[in-house]
Amino acid sequence: MGRWQPDAQGRLEEAAMELFDERGFEDTTVADIAERAGLTKRTFFRYFADKREVLFSGTVLLEETLVKGILGAPADAPPLDAIAAGLDAAAVVLEEARDRAGRRQAILAANPELRERELIKLTRLAAAGAEALRRRGVEEPAAGLAAEAGMAVMRVSFDRWAKKPRSQDLRKLLRDSLAELRSIAG
Amino acid sequence: MGRWQPDAQGRLEEAAMELFDERGFEDTTVADIAERAGLTKRTFFRYFADKREVLFSGTVLLEETLVKGILGAPADAPPLDAIAAGLDAAAVVLEEARDRAGRRQAILAANPELRERELIKLTRLAAAGAEALRRRGVEEPAAGLAAEAGMAVMRVSFDRWAKKPRSQDLRKLLRDSLAELRSIAG
DNA sequence: GCCGTCATGTCACTATGTGTCATCAGGCTA
DNA sequence: TAGCCTGATGACACATAGTGACATGACGGC
Numbered sequence: 563m564g565r566w567q568p569d570a571q572g573r574l575e576e577a578a579m580e581l582f583d584e585r586g587f588e589d590t591t592v593a594d595i596a597e598r599a600g601l602t603k604r605t606f607f608r609y610f611a612d613k614r615e616v617l618f619s620g621t622v623l624l625e626e627t628l629v630k631g632i633l634g635a636p637a638d639a640p641p642l643d644a645i646a647a648g649l650d651a652a653a654v655v656l657e658e659a660r661d662r663a664g665r666r667q668a669i670l671a672a673n674p675e676l677r678e679r680e681l682i683k684l685t686r687l688a689a690a691g692a693e694a695l696r697r698r699g700v701e702e703p704a705a706g707l708a709a710e711a712g713m714a715v716m717r718v719s720f721d722r723w724a725k726k727p728r729s730q731d732l733r734k735l736l737r738d739s740l741a742e743l744r745s746i747a748g
Numbered sequence: 749m750g751r752w753q754p755d756a757q758g759r760l761e762e763a764a765m766e767l768f769d770e771r772g773f774e775d776t777t778v779a780d781i782a783e784r785a786g787l788t789k790r791t792f793f794r795y796f797a798d799k800r801e802v803l804f805s806g807t808v809l810l811e812e813t814l815v816k817g818i819l820g821a822p823a824d825a826p827p828l829d830a831i832a833a834g835l836d837a838a839a840v841v842l843e844e845a846r847d848r849a850g851r852r853q854a855i856l857a858a859n860p861e862l863r864e865r866e867l868i869k870l871t872r873l874a875a876a877g878a879e880a881l882r883r884r885g886v887e888e889p890a891a892g893l894a895a896e897a898g899m900a901v902m903r904v905s906f907d908r909w910a911k912k913p914r915s916q917d918l919r920k921l922l923r924d925s926l927a928e929l930r931s932i933a934g
Numbered sequence: 935g936c937c938g939t940c941a942t943g944t945c946a947c948t949a950t951g952t953g954t955c956a957t958c959a960g961g962c963t964a
Numbered sequence: 965t966a967g968c969c970t971g972a973t974g975a976c977a978c979a980t981a982g983t984g985a986c987a988t989g990a991c992g993g994c
Contacts, residue, residue: 565941565942565989565990565991566941566942566990570941570942591979591980591981592980592981592982593980601942601943602942602943602944603981603982604942604943604944604945604982604983605941605942605943607981607982607983608941608942611982612981612982613980613981613982640932641932642932642933674868677868677871678864678865678867678868679864681864681867681868681871682860682863682864682867685863685867703904703925703928704928704932706904707900707901707904707925707928707929707932708932710897710900710903710904711896711897711900711929711932711933713900714893714896714897714899714900715893717896718889718892718893718896722889739889739893742889742890742893743893743897743933744933744934746826746827746828746890746893746894746897746933747828747897747929747930747932747933747934748930748933748934751958751959751960751972751973752959752972752973756972756973777948777949777950778949778950778951779949787973787974788973788974788975789950789951790951790952790973790974790975790976791972791973791974793950793951793952794972794973797951798950798951799949799950799951
């Protein structure tokens with residue numbers, strides 16, 4: 563057995579989720595999290611830039627999935643259809659971790675500071691989506707607008723999905739919201 | 749003359765803008781800001797919930813203006829046209845303070861922490877816009893989507909406007925971006 | 935069997951943000 | 965005029981976030 567327990571980062575993430583759930587984000591200190599994970603405060607800050615980041619390690623995978631989905635759409639698909647393909651791929655990832663996603667979303671919903679962080683992650687997603695569209699030959703400002711609109715659809719759909727314990731599947735919600743957006747703007 | 753200099757809040761805001769400009773956000777402490785304004789750290793935190801908020805007092809007026817613009821649109825205007833009316837009204841407010849808005853935007857652009865805060869303010873704007881639409885009889889999810897789409901247009905237009913020292917006027921940029929969005933989604 | 939690497943710990947320190955009590959000018963009332 | 969109340973500010977102490985510098989010690993290679 564190694565000198566240290568394995569998966570320090572995972573233990574920190576799990577400890578943080580538990581504690582945020584039990585006492586709330588504000589009433590949990592970084593030292594508390596580290597202690598439950600059997601580590602120290604200093605080590606926490608080696609894995610996460612700040613206290614909020616402990617809930618956001620998953621966004622890397624989400625971004626990769628989104629981008630691959632957009633790039634994998636048929637070459638002649640219009641921008642918003644390509645975005646839709648990316649969102650659909652991302653939805654699959656989220657659905658695979660539905661439980662965790664639900665717990666996490668409940669914690670985020672309860673804390674303005676965490677929602678703030680979530681927004682900037684979504685903005686990063688939108689930027690990555692716009693970049694993928696540009697690689698497909700879409701010009702600005704169409705690429706940026708389509709990506710932003712896609713994120714609006716994502717946000718609306720995800721909120722509904724996470725809120726209801728037994729809601730419809732996320733992919734269908736996304737399709738419906740997108741259709742709604744088209745009908746508003748069309 | 750009163751016991752204290754007038755407009756403590758305004759002095760704090762001005763001192764903060766100057767210092768963030770001179771040394772950057774990170775290298776300016778709250779104590780520095782308070783000192784330049786002739787006050788103490790403790791007083792700073794009586795006016796602003798945290799260090800970032802000192803740059804965001806203007807959003808209250810912006811929100812009121814947006815909402816009034818939406819509610820003032822013709823009763824039979826479709827959702828996105830009502831949003832457009834609100835954005836147009838908000839643009840007037842921003843153009844009246846173009847210099848300050850430009851300085852401020854340069855500071856925000858240089859700091860992820862501040863951009864994070866800006867995003868949540870924009871989300872608040874979107875929520876207020878959606879609420880205004882609902883008061884006009886627009887149902888969900890159309891109200892939320894239209895508001896989010898409007899904010900996407902706002903963000904794209906405002907970035908372009910603030911970036912160029914001598915760009916076109918903001919209202920025209922907004923109209924163009926909105927037309928672009930319609931053509932993508934339609 | 936020595937040595938370097940690397941994850942973690944220890945310690946010290948600055949800055950944010952908050953609770954609590956003190957101060958004191960100006961206004962109000964008798 | 966005296967006394968009192970209010971409200972903005974200051975003074976002080978304190979918990980917590982976040983960081984830099986250096987120490988430790990198991991493991992793996994040579």
